[in-house]
Amino acid sequence: MNDIAQRVYDHQWKIDPIVRSVIDTDFYKLLMAQTVFHNHPHARVTFSLINRSDDVPLARLIDEGELRQQLDHVRTLRLTRGESTWLRGNTFYGKRWMFEPEFMDWLENFRFPEYRLERRGDQYELTFEGPWIEAMMWEIPALAILMELRTRAVLRELGKFELQILYARAMTRIWEKIERLQALPGLQISDFGARRRHSFLWQDWCVQAMIEGLGPRFSGTSNCLIAMRRDLEAIGTNAHELPMVYCALAGEDDAALAQAPYKVLEDWQKDYEGNLRIVLPDTIGSAGFFAHAPEWIARWTGARIDSGDPAEGAETAIAFWKRHGEDPREKRIIFSDGLDIDVIERLHARFADRVKVSYGWGTLLTNDFRGLAPRDGLAPFSLVCKAVSAEGRPCVKLSDNPVKATGPAEEIARYKRVFGVGEQAARPVMV
Amino acid sequence: MNDIAQRVYDHQWKIDPIVRSVIDTDFYKLLMAQTVFHNHPHARVTFSLINRSDDVPLARLIDEGELRQQLDHVRTLRLTRGESTWLRGNTFYGKRWMFEPEFMDWLENFRFPEYRLERRGDQYELTFEGPWIEAMMWEIPALAILMELRTRAVLRELGKFELQILYARAMTRIWEKIERLQALPGLQISDFGARRRHSFLWQDWCVQAMIEGLGPRFSGTSNCLIAMRRDLEAIGTNAHELPMVYCALAGEDDAALAQAPYKVLEDWQKDYEGNLRIVLPDTIGSAGFFAHAPEWIARWTGARIDSGDPAEGAETAIAFWKRHGEDPREKRIIFSDGLDIDVIERLHARFADRVKVSYGWGTLLTNDFRGLAPRDGLAPFSLVCKAVSAEGRPCVKLSDNPVKATGPAEEIARYKRVFGVGEQAARPVMV
Structure with a gap:
């Protein structure tokens, strides 16, 4: 006995959505959002997706139309009643009511803001610009979508x-x-x-x-x-x-x-x-x-x-x-x-x-599929989504590994001077 | 969406039957049955299940009631119309109509005969007695049932x-x-x-x-x-x-x-x-x-x-x-x-x-689950179902490995003499 109704319902999906919930995201994103909500509700920030692994040609692997469909689907999501109840009522680290009512009201009305997508050679340029608290919400879903579309592209060849x-x-x-x-x-x-x-x-x-x-x-x-x-x-x-x-x-x-x-x-x-x-x-x-x-x-x-x-x-x-x-x-x-x-x-x-x-x-x-797909096509790679500017000023991360540093060279130099950073040992970034 | 009807239907099963079809058996059994049907339709033969691996205590692993339920379920099976059509119409080794109509008529009416089950220490004695052509049909389902009940017994402990x-x-x-x-x-x-x-x-x-x-x-x-x-x-x-x-x-x-x-x-x-x-x-x-x-x-x-x-x-x-x-x-x-x-x-x-x-x-x-279950509980073992007597006379198999010989010692000696079998090298029987 197949569930015929289930099959018919499934046929109505235009896509198989990767991210299906506002809270299919990291908990720290919500914690940080509440702090931003309190302290910088109006700051404008731009986030950008950066593929640190040049050898993974995302734009050749992933169809732009499919990517847009997935991103557009995220923009239709809203916090559900059950998710809101869980966030409002749950205990985190033994503390109840970690999220205050004003923030929860904001989250219940939240929609993901617009994105900007352009192809540049074999890579995509994907950026999110807007009020910090809105743009920041894209980080995890955007990364998860790119990762999973790449997975799907590689798995399509397999029996x-x-x-x-x-x-x-x-x-x-x-x-x-x-x-x-x-x-x-x-x-x-x-x-x-x-x-x-x-x-x-x-x-x-x-x-x-x-x-x-x-x-x-x-x-x-x-x-x-x-x-x-x-x-x-x-x-x-x-x-x-x-x-x-x-x-x-x-x-x-x-x-x-x-x-x-x-x-x-x-x-x-x-x-x-x-x-x-x-x-x-x-x-x-x-x-x-x-x-x-x-x-x-x-x-x-x-x-x-x-x-x-x-x-x-x-x-x-x-x-x-x-x-x-x-x-x-x-x-x-x-x-x-x-x-x-x-x-x-x-x-x-x-x-x-x-x-x-x-x-x-x-x-x-x-994501440990190293060595498991043809031409090691599922090896994890280093994709990040970082704040690149805030109120028009560039964002910088120094990191303890210079390979992971982000930001314009002159700003990195200034930060190193201000924060007294000397020689750093470079380490290979695997993931 | 669960298929509620499916769940309700599943609840009605008293057991999860292991053998669900008359043709869940080896093809040679049907080929041999047709030859028996032609040449020895009235011979009476007894088959017996023999566990050559003493270290697998089947009667401790498998509940007698469950074993009887599975064997009884086999006795309710009949060749279905589709199975009959497939056997009658299919090509085997390029030859059509391998099974003649009289034999197919017999097979369509076939029911598995009675069995005799007794516990002896840590093993079961399971025998099938009757017209050769009926008793012989038990071999594969009986083995498959014992093997799978043992599998279930071992897997019951796992998360x-x-x-x-x-x-x-x-x-x-x-x-x-x-x-x-x-x-x-x-x-x-x-x-x-x-x-x-x-x-x-x-x-x-x-x-x-x-x-x-x-x-x-x-x-x-x-x-x-x-x-x-x-x-x-x-x-x-x-x-x-x-x-x-x-x-x-x-x-x-x-x-x-x-x-x-x-x-x-x-x-x-x-x-x-x-x-x-x-x-x-x-x-x-x-x-x-x-x-x-x-x-x-x-x-x-x-x-x-x-x-x-x-x-x-x-x-x-x-x-x-x-x-x-x-x-x-x-x-x-x-x-x-x-x-x-x-x-x-x-x-x-x-x-x-x-x-x-x-x-x-x-x-x-x-059945290669060697080393995969606790205490190697799923290692394959040597279970056979053999003809033990025909018309009251013991059946003998010499084999090229004396460890696999079956039959009473004096008959084995006679067969060796008649068939001129000298020294044979013993080999361990794994499966």
């Missing part, structure tokens, strides 16, 4: 059983990683893989596998929709976007620029407490960030290490806490850059006894 | 994702074997794995994977139901059962016994020609079989090598054909014992240029 074997191998690979994670004492790990996932269904599968394989050691997912459906905690704090835009808004005044990254945290702690008070030091270079950080930042709950050598980044944070009389064993370090099982095992062996460690596992959880 | 990974690994394993098979020039291989399959659905999956992976190099399946559904050729010729029963029916007269294995082939060639004329020499020991075989048997299409060292068995057949002035390159050898990818590669390298080679791949195609 039914080749597809089954592809997924069988990918599932086996994840499970073997999970079995190795089971051996790590005191593990706390969560899914940060929404943005560069292979596909929505695959992210959902990976999350379920983590639930069964790790139980309470799996703390949750950054994807709000999956957190809601799978009855998990939504995980996340803040991202580079905040200091990048704050710095750009500081204008040409070097002194104002130097203070901007700390102003972000001042604003943030008015909205959030506890586990949400995690500093992200690498936007302007971690060493300089900690060197000039005011005392009160040492009271925060922890730090997220998102570029450069992760062990070195953690040591810098630990030294900062010790310098300010804080016990590192009471602090949380979240590793979230380029994690895979080997790296996690190595970091865990080194830091598990010295700080509270957790892992925000991204691309190599939700 | 949802553990199950997914188990199948992901098994699928990957099969696919890697298929990829290696793709490299063999002139390959002809078919599925002989119904009897000891992991489950019906799994056999069906393996067959579909072989279709996609090997195309025309995959010649078909011995399972009639799957052949019908997947639009494949049904493959098979004859089995040990025929000479075993013919020998028992020969009575105490040694001269009659000595002729019985050849009488089988005389009867067989009245019904079948071409690719169905494949001798199975090992029932009474291959060396003796060929040494005493009448000249006309060298005209047959080929031989099936089903026990002992397969290369040695093939050499014995080749020597027989040469002795009788036949060109071995015109003859077909079907290897069907304990095959796996390594063995197939080795045999192919040695024989592909010397004879027409094909492979009847059984247990390690449809």
Whole structure:
């Protein structure tokens, strides 16, 4: 018995939409949006999609019409009653009513703003311009759409059983990683893989596998929709976007620029407490960030290490806490850059006894298809969606890895001077 | 949208039946049944299920009530109109109307006869007694039921994702074997794995994977139901059962016994020609079989090598054909014992240029879950269903591997004397 009605209903879809919900996004995006709502409701910001992997010719792989259909579909989405109820009522990190009614009213009425799409050679130029709080919402859905359209393009060549074997191998690979994670004492790990996932269904599968394989050691997912459906905690704090835009808004005044990254945290702690008070030091270079950080930042709950050598980044944070009389064993370090099982095992062996460690596992959880498709066509690649300007001023990210730096060269030079960044070791960016 | 009607319908099943069709059986069973129908319509034969793997305690793993339910369900089956049409109308090996109308009438009215089930320690004693043509039909469904109930018993302990990974690994394993098979020039291989399959659905999956992976190099399946559904050729010729029963029916007269294995082939060639004329020499020991075989048997299409060292068995057949002035390159050898990818590669390298080679791949195609379940609980094991007596006289199989011999010791000794069987090398029986 086929469900004939289901089949007929399915036939009515013009496309198979990739992003089907306003909250199929990272939790930190909503947390940041609330802070923007409070502090910069009128700032105008431009975001742009950047493919750091030239060897993946997105515009040859993905049809422009299909891409537009997917982006247009996102613009039809609205927060549903159930999603709103879940956001309003849920407990995050033990705190109820994290989102205040005014912000929820805004979110309920939110529609994704227009996008600008142009083909440039083998790449697409995709930009989002408008009020910061609107344009910022595009980041995760735009990345997820590009990633999944690329997945679909590559998978179109495969036969039914080749597809089954592809997924069988990918599932086996994840499970073997999970079995190795089971051996790590005191593990706390969560899914940060929404943005560069292979596909929505695959992210959902990976999350379920983590639930069964790790139980309470799996703390949750950054994807709000999956957190809601799978009855998990939504995980996340803040991202580079905040200091990048704050710095750009500081204008040409070097002194104002130097203070901007700390102003972000001042604003943030008015909205959030506890586990949400995690500093992200690498936007302007971690060493300089900690060197000039005011005392009160040492009271925060922890730090997220998102570029450069992760062990070195953690040591810098630990030294900062010790310098300010804080016990590192009471602090949380979240590793979230380029994690895979080997790296996690190595970091865990080194830091598990010295700080509270957790892992925000991204691309190599939700998109590890390396070596599984013809010509390695599904290998993850480095696609980002970054703030490029705010109120007409360019946005800059230095990062602890110069390869990941974004912004015009002269502004990067100025930031390096203002934030006292010296030589940085370049590391290959895989994902 | 769930199909509510489907769910309600599913709830009405008391059991999940393992064997759901009269033709969910090996093709050779129907071919043999037609010969029995012509030549021994009234002989009474007893079949018995024998677990050669003592370390698999079937009676502890499988609930007796569940086993009875499955066997009782088989007794409710009847040939359907579509199955009858397919058998009557289909072409097998290029010959149409292989089954004559009288036999088809019998098959349409056939019901599985009673069974006798008793528990003996950790094993079941399951026997089928009656007219040969009825009792013989139990072999494949009885084996498939025991195998699949054991599978279910072991899988009951696993979580949802553990199950997914188990199948992901098994699928990957099969696919890697298929990829290696793709490299063999002139390959002809078919599925002989119904009897000891992991489950019906799994056999069906393996067959579909072989279709996609090997195309025309995959010649078909011995399972009639799957052949019908997947639009494949049904493959098979004859089995040990025929000479075993013919020998028992020969009575105490040694001269009659000595002729019985050849009488089988005389009867067989009245019904079948071409690719169905494949001798199975090992029932009474291959060396003796060929040494005493009448000249006309060298005209047959080929031989099936089903026990002992397969290369040695093939050499014995080749020597027989040469002795009788036949060109071995015109003859077909079907290897069907304990095959796996390594063995197939080795045999192919040695024989592909010397004879027409094909492979009847059984247990390690449809049941290779070695090492995949806790305590290796899904490793294949050696379960057989054999004729044990005919008209009150014991049935004997010598085989080319003494470990696989069946029958009372004194009768085995007599057969060895009559058929001139000397020393035989014992080989471990894996499946």
